[in-house]
Amino acid sequence: MAAQDTAEQLLHLKLAFLAGEPPASVLSLARKAGEGSITPHVQHFLLENCTSTNVEGRQNCTYTTTILKRIIAEIELSSGIVIDELYEEFAQRMLSKAKDPLLNKADYIYKEISFLPSSDDNTSPGLVSxxxxxxxxxxxxxxxxxxxxxxxxxxxxxxxxxxxKIFSKKCCLELGSGVGLVGICLNHIAASKVILTDGDSSTLTNMKENMELNNLCVGGEHPKLLDECTNKVECKYLSWEEVSESDLGGCQPDIVLGADIIYDPICVPHLVRVLSTMLRRDGYQGKTNGTSSDEFVTEGPIAYIAIVVRNVDTFNCFGKAAADAKLSVVNITSNAAPANFLPYMLSYDRSSVQLLRITSSS
Ligand SMILES: C[S@@+](CC[C@H](N)C(=O)[O-])C[C@H]1O[C@@H](n2cnc3c(N)ncnc32)[C@H](O)[C@@H]1O
Known part of the structure; x- marks a missing residue:
């Protein structure tokens, strides 16, 4: 294998480990980097770059121990050479675990998701990793x-x-934001305002912690306090069932986003009500005067919703409720396929996801 390919394989192995990819995926990349087997060179790389590193000073103990165990087992099974340092690291971790069983009982795991622009990608020439x-x-x-x-x-x-360009300089609001990854990306590409929302309070607490992990200022109920901070994200409680028309009226995003939020038929009517209120064109203060040279100027707010269709009935129920609310739903997956920025993430099945563009005719 050429030196450049080896370096790329090793980088993918490291990023997969830091992203907390399933052990089988990490092992597969380790094998690939060693051209079929987990060589002493790959083992040294793993020790120096993966198992000894941690995300933001936080060790994922159980995860790291599992990876070490699986690697040692695989090499021994194929009668390969396990380097002494790998055995020592594993033994050390087992000893620590015996001394402090709580070490391995963390409820949360820390992941680093790295988006890697590929050299032959021309959709986002300016993007840095x-x-x-x-x-x-x-x-x-x-x-x-x-x-x-x-x-x-x-x-x-x-x-x-x-x-x-679709999102930069736009006010973007996400529904059901979860851990908040989309908000970090929106901040990266300079959206003028980023509002993340969720209807679950423990999720909201975790989301705020994640914004701080990424050095973003978090605004919630008192966003004005953050006026001086440029890297800021508002994190708000927004339950589709509970939110009132007047609360929604105070919020006029240019773009509404959502990832994996269409999965519960009971929530669908409430979600559609929220979408149809936010996407209403009457009173939209966006850039509609046609004088801008911005090719992404729109007549009204737009929603981009990414979904995995697990249950066709639920998806059809959403389609019907959206049509009744005069929302136009267009599947743009094949026309607007994104670049592959996660080449090391073997567990991520991009083909399972569809992207919907939703607008309102009222
Ligand atoms: C499957 S998770 C997706 C999380 C995140 N968007 C992602 O793709 O990683 C669905 C999210 O929607 C939120 N959610 C579900 N029902 C909701 C509701 N009725 N109102 C507000 N948020 C809701 C959940 O709390 C959760 O964060």
Missing amino acids: MVARLSCSSNMLEGDTGCSLWPSSLFLSEFILSYP
């Missing part, structure tokens, strides 16, 4: 859905980074 640090539930089945990172938000983030 971007890293988002996130605290996510260590077991998504036990945590709230909003404390996990879902493929739709990876897709929506790639879309934002691929087409920054």
Whole structure:
């Protein structure tokens, strides 16, 4: 393998580890970097660049121990050479675990999601690589859905980074923001205002922590206090069932975003009500005078919603409710495919995600 390819494979291995990719994916990349086996060179790389590093000074103990265990088992099974340092690191971790069992019982895991612009990508020539640090539930089945990172938000983030002009200098509001990855991307491409919302309070607390992990100022109920801060994101409680028309009327985003928010048929009518109020064109104060040279100027607010269709009935129920509310829903997945900024993320199935563009005719 050429030296440049090896360096790229090793970089992917490191980024997959920092992103908390499933152990099977990390092992697969380790094998690839060693051209079929986890060589002593790859093991040294793992020790120096992965297992000894941590996200924001926080160690993901259980995760790291699992990866080490799986690697040692695989190499031994194939009668390869396990370097002494790898055994020592594993033994050290097992000893610490025996001394302090709580060390391995963290409810949250820290992930670093790195968006890598590829050299042959011409959709986003100005993009420099971007890293988002996130605290996510260590077991998504036990945590709230909003404390996990879902493929739709990876897709929506790639879309934002691929087409920054759509969002830059616009007021962007996300519904059901979860861990807040989309907000970090919107801030990166210089949206004029970023408002993240969620209807679950523990998710909102975790989201605010994530904004701070990424050095963003968090505004909530008192956004005016943050006027002087340029890197700011507002994090607000917004339940689709509870929010009133007047609360929604006070909020006039140019762009509404959502990732994996259409999955519960009970929530669909409430979500459609929120969307149709936010997308109303009457009274829209956006750039509609036609004098701007901005090719992304629009006649009214637009929503971009990324979804994985797990249940066709739920999706059809959304389509019907949207049509009744005079919303036009267009699937733009194939026309506006984002660039692949996450080449190391083997667990992310980009093809499972669809992107909807929604506008209102009223
Ligand atoms: C599947 S998660 C997706 C989270 C994030 N957008 C992502 O893709 O990683 C759905 C999110 O919508 C929020 N949510 C669900 N129902 C809601 C409702 N009725 N009102 C407000 N937020 C809601 C949840 O708290 C959760 O954060």
